[in-house]
Amino acid sequence: MKTEILCVGTELLLGDIVNTNAAYLSRELALLGVEVYHHTVVGDNPQRLAQALNIAFSRSDTVVMTGGLGPTYDDLTKETVADYFHCPLKLHQPSLNAIEDYFARTGRELTENNKKQAMLPEGCTVFPNSCGTAPGFALTVESKTAILLPGPPSEMTAMFELSVRPYLEKRSQKILVSHNVHIFGLGESHVESLLKPMMTSYCNPTIAPYAKQGEVRIRVTASAGSPEEGDRLIAPVLGQIQAALPDVVYGIDVDSLQGAVVQTLMQRGLKLATAESCTGGLISKRITEIPGSSQVFDCGICSYANSIKETVLGVSRQTLCRYGAVSPQTAQEMARGVRKLAEADIAVSTTGIAGPDGGTPEKPVGLVYIAVDSPWYSQVMELHLSRGRKKEREDIRYLASSHALNLVLQALRKAPQPDESDCAELK
Amino acid sequence: MKTEILCVGTELLLGDIVNTNAAYLSRELALLGVEVYHHTVVGDNPQRLAQALNIAFSRSDTVVMTGGLGPTYDDLTKETVADYFHCPLKLHQPSLNAIEDYFARTGRELTENNKKQAMLPEGCTVFPNSCGTAPGFALTVESKTAILLPGPPSEMTAMFELSVRPYLEKRSQKILVSHNVHIFGLGESHVESLLKPMMTSYCNPTIAPYAKQGEVRIRVTASAGSPEEGDRLIAPVLGQIQAALPDVVYGIDVDSLQGAVVQTLMQRGLKLATAESCTGGLISKRITEIPGSSQVFDCGICSYANSIKETVLGVSRQTLCRYGAVSPQTAQEMARGVRKLAEADIAVSTTGIAGPDGGTPEKPVGLVYIAVDSPWYSQVMELHLSRGRKKEREDIRYLASSHALNLVLQALRKAPQPDESDCAELK
Numbered sequence: 008m009k010t011e012i013l014c015v016g017t018e019l020l021l022g023d024i025v026n027t028n029a030a031y032l033s034r035e036l037a038l039l040g041v042e043v044y045h046h047t048v049v050g051d052n053p054q055r056l057a058q059a060l061n062i063a064f065s066r067s068d069t070v071v072m073t074g075g076l077g078p079t080y081d082d083l084t085k086e087t088v089a090d091y092f093h094c095p096l097k098l099h100q101p102s103l104n105a106i107e108d109y110f111a112r113t114g115r116e117l118t119e120n121n122k123k124q125a126m127l128p129e130g131c132t133v134f135p136n137s138c139g140t141a142p143g144f145a146l147t148v149e150s151k152t153a154i155l156l157p158g159p160p161s162e163m164t165a166m167f168e169l170s171v172r173p174y175l176e177k178r179s180q181k182i183l184v185s186h187n188v189h190i191f192g193l194g195e196s197h198v199e200s201l202l203k204p205m206m207t208s209y210c211n212p213t214i215a216p217y218a219k220q221g222e223v224r225i226r227v228t229a230s231a232g233s234p235e236e237g238d239r240l241i242a243p244v245l246g247q248i249q250a251a252l253p254d255v256v257y258g259i260d261v262d263s264l265q266g267a268v269v270q271t272l273m274q275r276g277l278k279l280a281t282a283e284s285c286t287g288g289l290i291s292k293r294i295t296e297i298p299g300s301s302q303v304f305d306c307g308i309c310s311y312a313n314s315i316k317e318t319v320l321g322v323s324r325q326t327l328c329r330y331g332a333v334s335p336q337t338a339q340e341m342a343r344g345v346r347k348l349a350e351a352d353i354a355v356s357t358t359g360i361a362g363p364d365g366g367t368p369e370k371p372v373g374l375v376y377i378a379v380d381s382p383w384y385s386q387v388m389e390l391h392l393s394r395g396r397k398k399e400r401e402d403i404r405y406l407a408s409s410h411a412l413n414l415v416l417q418a419l420r421k422a423p424q425p426d427e428s429d430c431a432e433l434k
Numbered sequence: 435m436k437t438e439i440l441c442v443g444t445e446l447l448l449g450d451i452v453n454t455n456a457a458y459l460s461r462e463l464a465l466l467g468v469e470v471y472h473h474t475v476v477g478d479n480p481q482r483l484a485q486a487l488n489i490a491f492s493r494s495d496t497v498v499m500t501g502g503l504g505p506t507y508d509d510l511t512k513e514t515v516a517d518y519f520h521c522p523l524k525l526h527q528p529s530l531n532a533i534e535d536y537f538a539r540t541g542r543e544l545t546e547n548n549k550k551q552a553m554l555p556e557g558c559t560v561f562p563n564s565c566g567t568a569p570g571f572a573l574t575v576e577s578k579t580a581i582l583l584p585g586p587p588s589e590m591t592a593m594f595e596l597s598v599r600p601y602l603e604k605r606s607q608k609i610l611v612s613h614n615v616h617i618f619g620l621g622e623s624h625v626e627s628l629l630k631p632m633m634t635s636y637c638n639p640t641i642a643p644y645a646k647q648g649e650v651r652i653r654v655t656a657s658a659g660s661p662e663e664g665d666r667l668i669a670p671v672l673g674q675i676q677a678a679l680p681d682v683v684y685g686i687d688v689d690s691l692q693g694a695v696v697q698t699l700m701q702r703g704l705k706l707a708t709a710e711s712c713t714g715g716l717i718s719k720r721i722t723e724i725p726g727s728s729q730v731f732d733c734g735i736c737s738y739a740n741s742i743k744e745t746v747l748g749v750s751r752q753t754l755c756r757y758g759a760v761s762p763q764t765a766q767e768m769a770r771g772v773r774k775l776a777e778a779d780i781a782v783s784t785t786g787i788a789g790p791d792g793g794t795p796e797k798p799v800g801l802v803y804i805a806v807d808s809p810w811y812s813q814v815m816e817l818h819l820s821r822g823r824k825k826e827r828e829d830i831r832y833l834a835s836s837h838a839l840n841l842v843l844q845a846l847r848k849a850p851q852p853d854e855s856d857c858a859e860l861k
Contacts, residue, residue, distance in 0.1 A: 020470045022461030026453050029475070034449030043447045044482060046475035048456070055471060062489060217450055281715075281736075287722025288708075288715030291736040295714025298790050298827060305739030306746070309708075309718040312732030315776060319733065319746070349742060363725050395539040396565055397592075400725060 008179075010041050011067040013059060015074035015084050016158055017050035027160055028073045035167060036071070038183040039175050040230050051081040060091050064151050074158030076141035078120040084155060089128045092148045096126040099133060102142045109140050134170035138162045145174060181230050184237025188225040188248050191264060191413045192255045198223045201251050205244070212241050214248070221406045222264070257416055264412040265293040271419045272303035279415060280349035281307040282320055282341040284332065285359035285375060289408040306349035310341065320344030333358050335376050335387040342380035353381040353418060355411045361403045362393065373399075375407045377414055384418045437468050438494040440486060442501035442511050443585055444477035455500045455583075455590055462594060463498070465610050465640075465655050466602050478508040487518050491578050501585030503568035505547040511582055516555045519575045523553040526560060529569045536567050561597035565589045572601060608657050611664025615652040615675050618691060618840045619682045625650045628678050632671070639668050641675070648833045649691070684843055691839040692720040698846045699730035706842060707776035708734040709747055709768040711759065712786035712802055716835040733776035737768065747771030760785050762803050762814040769807035780808040780845060782838045788830045789820065800826075802834045804841055811845045 012029050019026050029046045036043050044067065049059045056075070063070045075084030089096050103125035110117040124141045127133060134143035139162040145154045154171065156163045176182060190198060195218035199206070202225070206214045212229035227244050231237035249256050258267040272279055281290045281304075291307030294300050308319055313332050316322040321344040322337055330336040338358050346354035359375030366372035373393025379386050390410055392403045439456050446453050456473045463470050471494065476486045483502070490497045502511030516523050530552035537544040551568045554560060561570035566589040572581045581598065583590045603609045617625060622645035626633070629652070633641045639656035654671050658664035676683050685694040699706055708717045708731075718734030721727050735746055740759055743749040748771040749764055757763045765785050773781035786802030793799035800820025806813050817837055819830045 019457075019473065020460055021464050022457045022459070025457040026473070030446070030449045030452040032449070033447055037448045044477065044479075045486070046446065046453070046473070048473035050471065052471075058493075059472070066485075215448075217445075283715075286719075287727075288710075288718030288734050288736065291715030291738075292713075292719045295736070295738060296828060296831070300714075301738055301792075305737075306742040307715050307736035307738070308746075309715065309722070309734035309736070310732075311718075311722060311728050311734070312776075315733040319735075319775065348746065365728075395536075401723060404723070 008041055008069055009067040010036060010043050010069040010071060011045040011047065011063050012043060013063050013070050013072045014046070014048045014158075015051060015056060015072060016048070017052075019048045019074075020050050028156075028158070028163055031160070031164060032071055032073070032167070035172065036175075038185065038228070039172070040179060040181055040183055041069075041175065051075060051083065053083050053087060056083060056087045057090070060087060060153075064091070068150065069152040069154065071154045071156065073156045073163055076124065076143070076155060076157045078118070078124055078140070085126070085128075088146065088153045088155060092128065092146060092151075092153070094128040094130070094146065094148065097129050098122075099125050099127040099142070102127065102133060102135075105135060105142070106140045132174060134166050134174075136162055136166060137169060138165045143170070145171075181232065182234070182237065183228055183230055184234055184241060185226055185228040186238075186241050186245060187260055188227065188245060188252075188256055189258045189261055189264075189267070190223040190225065190252060190255045191221070191257050191409060193223065193252065194218075195223050198225070198252065202248065205247060205251070209244065212237075212244055214244065221409050257413065262297075263293075264409055264416070266297055268412050268415050268419070269294060269297040269300050269303055271416060273299070275419060275422055277352040277419070277422065278303050278305060278349070280305065280345045280351035280354040281411075282345035282354065282356040283307065283309045284311060284316070284341070284357055285361045286357045286404050286408045286411070287311065289404055290355065290357065290411050293408060293412065305351065306345065308345050308348070316341060316344075320348065331370070333360055333370050333374060333376065335378070335389065338376035338378035338387055339380070339385070342378040342385075346380050353379065353415065353422075355379050355415050357407050357411055359390070359392075359403075359407060361400045361407075363398075363400060373403055375403070375410075377407065377411045379411075379414045379418045381418055381422070383423060384421045386414065386418070388414060435468055435496055436494045437463060437470050437496040437498060438472040438474065438490050439463075439470060440490050440497050440499045441473070441475045441585075442478065442483060442499060443475070444479075446475045446501075447477045454587055455585070458587070458591060459498055459500070459594070462599065463602075465612070466599070466606065467608075467657065468496075468602065478502060478510065480510050480514060483510060483514045484517070487514060487580075491518070495577065496579045496581065498581045498583070500583045500590055503551065503570070503582065503584045505545070505551055505567070509550075512553070512555075515573065515580045515582060519555065519573060519578075519580070521555040521557070521573065521575065524556050525549075526552050526554040526569070529554065529560060529562070532562060532569070533567045559601060561593050561601070563589055563593060564596060565592045570597070572598075608659065609661065609664065610655055610657055611661055611668060612653055612655045613665075613668050613672060614687055615654065615672060615679075615683055616685045616688055616691075616694070617650040617652065617679060617682045618648070618684050618836060620650065620679065621645075622650050625652070625679065629675065632674060632678075636671065639664075639671055641671065648836050684840065689724075690720075691836055691843070693724055695839050695842050695846070696721060696724040696727050696730055698843060700726070702846060702849055704730065704779040704846070704849065705776070706731050707772045707778035707781040708838075709772035709781065709783040710734065710736045711738060711743070711768070711784055712788045713784045713831050713835045713838070714738065716831055717782065717784065717838050720835060720839065732778065733772065735772050735775070743768060743771075747775065758797070760787055760797050760801060760803065762805070762816065765803035765805035765814050766807070766812070769805040769812075773807050780806065780842065780849075782806050782842050784834050784838055786817070786819075786830070786834060788827045788834075790825075790827060800830055802830070802837075804834065804838045806838075806841045806845045808845055808849070810850060811848045813841065813845065815841060 131144040131146040229237040229240040322340040341356035362372035558571040558573040656664040656667040715736040749767040768783035789799035
């Protein structure tokens with residue numbers, strides 16, 4: 008079923024709003040196995056809308072439209088579709104009742120205009136609007152289907168969830184199941200080259216890598232008759248991907264590196280502390296983003312000045328003088344210091360030069376030291392994160408924070424299992 | 435000049451990314467007086483791309499394209515445009531040199547593939563890529579113009595700023611001059627209603643508000659023959675906007691709230707410290723995002739646990755027991771404590787309930803206290819930031835951090851001018 012998305016709205020053409028509707032619908036339709044080949048946007052102009060509809064149906068079987076269902080004279084999507092199909096609009100009483108209810112509920116007065124929203128083409132499948140007034144609908148004439156949805160994203164997504172997805176699933180008899188493998192420490196092209204044989208030879212499930220902010224996510228998607236069947240198809244592929252990419256997979260179906268860190272800390276019953284210089288609080292910000300992180304994270308110190316590294320974290324003056332603030336020695340003492348201060352089980356620290364200023368030939372912009380400290384594992388890492396781009400301060404800081412979180416994860420994997428010895432003794 | 439935007443990329447059709455490029459280009463083109471009537475998205479498929487290009491040129495004079503300029507076999511935008519115009523691609527030596535420089539600088543190896551990116555149609559206007567490898571270009575044949583830009587938004591926007599806008603301005607003999615008024619503490623619709631008379635009656639300069647993450651930016655844009663003429667047209671309007679919106683304008687042409695805070699601290703020669711609970715390091719992250727912030731920021735404490743509030747910040751146990759961690763008293767003692775610890779001139783603190791769990795009827799999710807402490811001004815603020823939406827933890831934290839930064843700015847405005855008394859004595 009070739010499908011395209013046609014969004015109507017002058018505000019999109021002026022760039023006043025971003026077309027999140029097209030992205031949402033594309034993602035949801037892809038998950039349903041519906042192939043979307045085009046997105047089009049036109050303004051609230053009847054000629055250009057009619058022309059766009061003609062082009063769309065000349066190359067697609069189904070056109071999903073958003074916008075132009077409002078009560079005013081320039082909302083013409085419905086009228087244009089009705090014209091295209093030679094299908095007159097008729098008053099749909101249940102929709103009018105719903106609109107009247109909506110106005111009564113929100114204490115506003117119904118105007119004659121709003122009744123226009125209850126005029127629908129005969130024979131259509133009506134999609135009620137749970138968040139607003141305009142109903143949507145699907146209309147099929149001679150194997151061409153138009154699906155009309157309201158423009159405001161909250162109304163559109165609610166209608167999709169409640170009515171459109173069930174409508175499409177019923178048509179296709181198939182559902183899509185996806186699982187995501189999360190990778191840190193290997194670039195997209197490298198990941199792609201390692202998985203290429205699988206990516207090209209498998210067609211169900213399919214394998215697709217996505218890169219974002221220094222990480223790679225591999226989406227494995229199966230088309231199946233049930234969620235269980237989908238999981239059964241995907242499971243072996245997840246195993247193969249993990250085998251092909253040893254050491255760099257940090258989680259499956261986790262939200263983020265920080266999500267994996269918080270989850271692992273919870274499982275192990277351990278607490279983390281952070282001491283940040285160049286990342287300036289970004290690591291603690293990312294950790295505390297996760298609901299429930301307060302169970303595993305008590306304290307983060309952003310020690311931007313040497314004096315704070317000394318007085319709060321207990322980095323020795325000698326270390327700072329001899330090796331400088333950006334050095335493996337300082338990183339190590341920062342991690343050790345914050346672990347002691349916070350009485351944590353494990354601590355991580357960063358110190359580096361995020362730029363754009365402050366670099367020297369010996370210590371250039373992008374040089375970052377990350378230390379992890381715990382009773383069972385301590386380690387310092389040297390990173391060179393500059394790519395010579397402009398405005399890369401934020402990139403360097405973000406990548407440094409990701410490396411720090413990943414180093415914590417690696418250290419946690421080496422942690423002695425809780426109560427392992429106790430269990431052995433009990434036996 | 436009828437223009438349309440044609441974005442190439444299967445990832446857009448899969449909904450993996452949102453088409454921010456189309457929105458950015460639409461906004462920028464509208465500001466240049468260029469009328470955009472269509473957006474189209476197609477995947478990396480040569481037939482559909484060629485077809486889309488034909489449709490686009492059948493109704494528009496200029497087609498601005500993004501994406502498909504990469505080095506791999508499925509990047510075909512350039513080839514398709516060259517075919518359309520019957521214009522062969524030739525090696526453009528300066529572009530190849532730039533690509534080789536880029537690889538040398540980033541320490542990666544140039545592959546044969548990448549050389550493909552330096553192949554450009556004869557007679558085009560080349561747009562160098564300051565953030566990546568693929569150059570863009572404009573090509574005009576018989577009054578039809580194609581403008582090709584790379585897909586990654588950072589590369590595309592940098593190229594637009596540096597090359598495409600000047601190219602379009604040259605075509606139109608006019609330049610656009612913009613200044614931005616930054617507002618915090620008033621919603622977009624409120625701002626719009628206060629400025630409506632100006633927005634509707636002025637046509638040069640134009641006034642347009644943009645809302646983002648709890649802030650409003652008002653862009654004032656003049657079409658003029660020179661930058662000086664533009665500034666002359668805009669200056670009185672900036673004054674009128676500030677008069678219409680007293681107390682909520684935090685800066686003109688500043689990057690962000692944190693940028694305004696760092697700038698003001700530098701001007702006054704003052705140092706700031708932060709003590710964060712619910713914002714978890716987000717304030718210190720935002721401050722240290724600003725290059726040079728190390729001159730005015732030494733120390734940020736993320737005291738997520740009560741024990742850290744007590745041991746590191748010196749919040750009294752009595753206060754924590756009697757009023758709780760989320761209380762104006764605790765906020766006050768946190769700010770006071772971190773100011774003393776860091777020997778700073780001014781400090782700000784946050785404590786609150788970011789959710790989704792942890793709320794009670796007395797202290798619901800979204801309740802946040804923010805305190806500012808300085809010798810000349812101290813203040814505690816109570817905020818209720820929940821809107822009852824799902825997944826609003828990040829919104830609550832971000833808004834709380836913005837309120838905290840804004841409170842610091844307000845306090846800094848009340849600070850005694852440096853050396854004011856000294857100057858008076860000297861007279």
